[in-house]
Amino acid sequence: MNAAAAGAQEGVASIAVDGVTVRYASGVTAVTDASFRLGAGTICALVGINGSGKSTLFKTLMGFLKPARGSVSIAGLPVGQALKRGLVAYVPQAEEVDWTFPVLVEDVVMMGRYGHMGFLRIARQADREAVEQALARVNMLEFRTRQIGELSGGQRKRVFLARALAQGGQVILLDEPFTGVDVKTEDAIVGLMRELREEGRLMLVSTHNLGSIPDFCDQVVIINKTVLAAGPTATTFTHDNLQRAFGGALRHFRLGGADLHDDEDDRRVTVITDDERPLVLYGKRDSERVAGGKTTGEASDTAKDRAP
């Protein structure tokens, strides 16, 4: 499915995290010996409880934090160089943004172009075109002269997605892209991410929204202070792995036997939820089949998406 990131080509989307340990100045070790590899044309979910090291991992990929041990390379380059070339784009959580800041939608998207500009950061025709295309792609052209605080939750998300597009990042990190977003926008964002995957980009999505992961993520990295499991969604996003990652932190419902069937069918329904859309498992064993939270029809769609 995904080209192995080993020996990754420079400039082609990939992430290689090898034996990474990250320690904060306070002495707390947030992540120990984490390893995973991702290649081009991938949407990967990063799953774990709060405090499991998800944001630490993001910060390490963004060059905020330097690993105490191990190495991180992005698109075949050390993190610093990958950032310099504008290969890494970041879509922040809504809470991280100062929505009262005096900038318009198009100003924010233009911030993605800084790496392409000269010393004085004066926009050229190419920059203006990139901004326009990015805004058109997320359907936000008509809002381009709005101050960002005047937008709805979903529109705000799309502005920052547009910024990542305008930047032309090959690796896009999305931090909780679905919180505070309505279902329509969520579908739109997922649709866009699928397009970007077709273009060979790599997206790493930190999310609590377990139920939607099988819908659009082809890879999953499950972490709790280290990488517990990493691989294709079909084989990695299983009940056993989630149990290990979340322990008692998940809400967990199981329906089986007489509660579910009138006949001798021994299959049962398992509903697992972190805090958002529940993950629904249906089968003889919990790990037998992973289905999205909506319908089984969708589950087969995702299976198709995952095909090479």
Next chain:
Amino acid sequence: MIELLLEPFGYQYMVRAIWVSALVGGVCAFLSCFLMLKGWSLMGDALAHAIVPGVALAYLLKVPYAAGAFFSGMLAALAMALVRVRTQLREDAVIGIVFTTFFAVGLLIVSINPTSVDVQSIVLGNILGISDEDVVQVAIIAAVSLLVLVARWRDLMLVFFDENQARAVGLSPTRLKILFFVLLSACTVAALQTVGAVLVIAMVITPGATAYLLCDRFGRLICIAVALGVVTSAAGAYASYFLDGSTGGLIVVFQTILFLLAFVFAPKHGRLAAARAARDMAETAP
């Protein structure tokens, strides 16, 4: 009448006071656009007070006052960092302790040597009596700061808005923040001459705050703030000729008047506009 209005321009010291004030007011206003967005306003105030002992000592030892100001500003910053690291105190408490201490030491130095240093010119500013050497210092500081700001404002804006994105496009937020504080310190030192230590804070807050009520774009915010800073500072210096009042006091009063006007009448973010919007909402609601 016109002769009377033009009278101040007949005096060299008045002309000089007007253009130096305008220059300093403009640069401080530029900085205010950044400062007021980050919740760092108190820091500007602390800085202005912390440089007082340095300035007093510099006059006493007959060295350039900017050097003394810079030295004691650095010392204050170090002291704040030290107290913050070594105690559990909140940041505002740390700033409050350090800057009042420095200010007190400054006043003490001045009061012990009343002949060589004039307390009033440090605390309240004395642009009308500014010496030639000081004019050169102020002009160089302000002009260099202005140039740096014009060249780097877009990068600073990105760092202030979104540090992660700044990193993602290859900027160094730490380096740019240090640059900002160096500029802020320099301009505080320059503004000391025009409005004095007590009122510097107004110069690096009010124009930006006023402009914030008038527009939604950073570039425009800077233009409006700088224009307000230049006009109010020049007008303050000019008016002080007639009113025989403190230049600093007049500049800040003018800035406050404009802020109040914007607060009430700003087309989009003013109180009247808000009231109008609320009324429209009530009318259209069923």
